[in-house]
Amino acid sequence: MVRPKRTKQHPNLQEAIKETAWEWIAQHGAPALSLRAIARELKITAPAIYNYFPNRDALVTALIIDAYTSFGDSQIAARDAVPADNLTGRLMAIGLAYRNWALTHPQRYQLIFGTPIPGYEAPLMEVLPSAARSLSALVSVLDALRVVSKLNAEEFPAVKKEFKTSFEMWKTYGGNYDILSLSVAVLIWARVHGIVSLEIAGNLPPFGTDGNGLYTYEMAAIEKQFIKE
Amino acid sequence: MVRPKRTKQHPNLQEAIKETAWEWIAQHGAPALSLRAIARELKITAPAIYNYFPNRDALVTALIIDAYTSFGDSQIAARDAVPADNLTGRLMAIGLAYRNWALTHPQRYQLIFGTPIPGYEAPLMEVLPSAARSLSALVSVLDALRVVSKLNAEEFPAVKKEFKTSFEMWKTYGGNYDILSLSVAVLIWARVHGIVSLEIAGNLPPFGTDGNGLYTYEMAAIEKQFIKE
DNA sequence: AAAAATAAATAAACGCCGTATATTTACAGC
DNA sequence: GCTGTAAATATACGGCGTTTATTTATTTTT
Numbered sequence: 001m002v003r004p005k006r007t008k009q010h011p012n013l014q015e016a017i018k019e020t021a022w023e024w025i026a027q028h029g030a031p032a033l034s035l036r037a038i039a040r041e042l043k044i045t046a047p048a049i050y051n052y053f054p055n056r057d058a059l060v061t062a063l064i065i066d067a068y069t070s071f072g073d074s075q076i077a078a079r080d081a082v083p084a085d086n087l088t089g090r091l092m093a094i095g096l097a098y099r100n101w102a103l104t105h106p107q108r109y110q111l112i113f114g115t116p117i118p119g120y121e122a123p124l125m126e127v128l129p130s131a132a133r134s135l136s137a138l139v140s141v142l143d144a145l146r147v148v149s150k151l152n153a154e155e156f157p158a159v160k161k162e163f164k165t166s167f168e169m170w171k172t173y174g175g176n177y178d179i180l181s182l183s184v185a186v187l188i189w190a191r192v193h194g195i196v197s198l199e200i201a202g203n204l205p206p207f208g209t210d211g212n213g214l215y216t217y218e219m220a221a222i223e224k225q226f227i228k229e
Numbered sequence: 230m231v232r233p234k235r236t237k238q239h240p241n242l243q244e245a246i247k248e249t250a251w252e253w254i255a256q257h258g259a260p261a262l263s264l265r266a267i268a269r270e271l272k273i274t275a276p277a278i279y280n281y282f283p284n285r286d287a288l289v290t291a292l293i294i295d296a297y298t299s300f301g302d303s304q305i306a307a308r309d310a311v312p313a314d315n316l317t318g319r320l321m322a323i324g325l326a327y328r329n330w331a332l333t334h335p336q337r338y339q340l341i342f343g344t345p346i347p348g349y350e351a352p353l354m355e356v357l358p359s360a361a362r363s364l365s366a367l368v369s370v371l372d373a374l375r376v377v378s379k380l381n382a383e384e385f386p387a388v389k390k391e392f393k394t395s396f397e398m399w400k401t402y403g404g405n406y407d408i409l410s411l412s413v414a415v416l417i418w419a420r421v422h423g424i425v426s427l428e429i430a431g432n433l434p435p436f437g438t439d440g441n442g443l444y445t446y447e448m449a450a451i452e453k454q455f456i457k458e
Numbered sequence: 459a460a461a462a463a464t465a466a467a468t469a470a471a472c473g474c475c476g477t478a479t480a481t482t483t484a485c486a487g488c
Numbered sequence: 489g490c491t492g493t494a495a496a497t498a499t500a501c502g503g504c505g506t507t508t509a510t511t512t513a514t515t516t517t518t
Contacts, residue, residue, distance in 0.1 A: 013495095031347035034475060047477075048496055056476065110344070115430070118260035118347040157442030183438045187424070187447065190433075194423025195416070201344070204419075209412045213386030218416065221454060242466095263504060276506075277467055285505065 014052045016042060021063055025107045030117060035059070057120050060111075064122055065130045067108040072134030074101045079137045087150065088227055090141045095192060095219045099211075102196045109200060113193060132174035135185060139174060142188075142226075143181035150228045153184050188222055243281040245271060250292055254336045259345035264288070286349050289340075293351055294359045296337040301363030303330040308366045316379065317456055319370045324421060324448045328440075331425045338429060342422060361403035364414060368403060371417075371455075372410035379457045382413050417451055 010016040020041045039046040053059040078097030082089040102109040145151040198204040199211035239245040249270045268275040282288040307326030311318040331338040339345050374380040427433040428440035
């Protein structure tokens with residue numbers, strides 16, 4: 001067979017490849033993703049994909065960036081749905097949105113925070129902008145609490161000097177907040193991530209409280225620990 | 230080439246396969262594990278492995294069980310190194326041992342708690358005994374605290390009925406403790422897991438406090454939240 | 459001791475995969 | 489209308505898990 005006319009093809013193949021990849025991931029799981037499978041779906045030969053992505057990992061990176069953007073949109077929307085003077089409400093809204101997004105898009109969640117692709121490691125520099133933005137919603141609320149002296153983190157461990165340059169880099173994409181707010185955000189992120197990742201992987205429900213109850217309890221504990229009054 | 234004499238072979242190939250697998254994982258990472266690579270290392274043909282493991286996933290399961298056993302040994306040893314009347318000390322020792330084991334054996338940690346093998350999902354029934362035992366150290370300390378009315382978890386969400394049968398199954402391998410103790414243990418597990426998994430994946434240091442400081446802070450917070458007085 | 463049965467290895471092959479190379483062809487600009 | 493480029497195909501390579509058939513070492517039975 002020869003190359004078909006462009007008018008018979010997908011108008012923008014780059015986007016079609018990503019869409020097909022997401023469909024495949026949703027249906028067969030991230031580990032089953034393969035360029036050849038995408039090509040089959042699109043009735044294209046596999047090497048044709050290399051005109052749009054230099055290799056499989058580059059495609060995965062593009063998918064991750066898209067997922068981060070979707071996740072960040074959800075985080076920011078949740079924050080902005082609560083009035084800016086209700087900081088506790090904003091913190092809770094962000095926390096709820098976190099789990100909701102993860103349960104709605106478990107494959108995307110695992111693509112970002114897990115390591116479902118064999119041998120793939122996300123290139124930090126490419127992913128950083130969308131990743132930093134997704135965390136910035138939480139950081140912004142914590143920083144606002146800090147500004148009004150309501151952030152209870154006086155005894156929080158200091159950031160080592162060698163990490164301060166990378167913090168400056170984070171600021172470029174995440175916003176100009178205090179490094180303490182970012183540090184606390186990372187810890188809170190680790191806590192919600194701990195529960196949600198176990199829940200999504202199916203390791204939570206069999207032998208403990210259900211995910212919803214546990215998550216609510218954990219969010220209350222976070223509020224009590226980090227917000228004064 | 231024909232089949233070589235057994236005297237020239239490894240005496241117990243089953244164990245040799247697992248050892249070679251661990252060496253390969255340590256050197257090339259879990260995602261790069263392959264039966265053919267193991268066979269090459271052992272100067273064996275790949276199908277020969279099928280005499281000892283029905284397929285690749287079965288080998289991975291065996292590796293996971295070994296890792297859980299090593300992890301559980303470390304947890305139990307840490308607990309028993311502190312006198313039984315010093316429950317807070319035991320809790321802290323278990324927490325420290327958790328991170329130490331994870332940092333000492335990052336590949337084993339990711340093999341257990343991550344999803345580094347494409348398409349592999351651990352069969353619960355096979356892994357449960359060693360997994361339940363590894364968590365039992367923490368559960369036993371929490372239950373001892375509960376017995377002396379020092380466990381601060383009165384408001385902990387209850388376990389839904391549909392999970393109680395699987396709790397009974399857990400008891401078979403993890404020991405006869407109250408379900409509240411197990412529930413709290415799962416939450417604490419999620420919290421330390423959240424930090425350690427981020428640290429091992431390299432997502433923690435660049436933009437926040439170092440793992441050691443953060444972990445110490447988190448352990449103190451856990452103690453304060455769950456232990457009375 | 460010889461023969462039969464069993465177990466454990468090899469050899470070969472199938473259908474996947476990512477990817478590199480060379481080739482063809484549709485399309486755009488002159 | 490010709491030419492250069494970009495985008496597709498065709499082909500191929502090596503690696504993977506796994507299956508099948510076959511060979512052979514070892515064990516068991518007679």
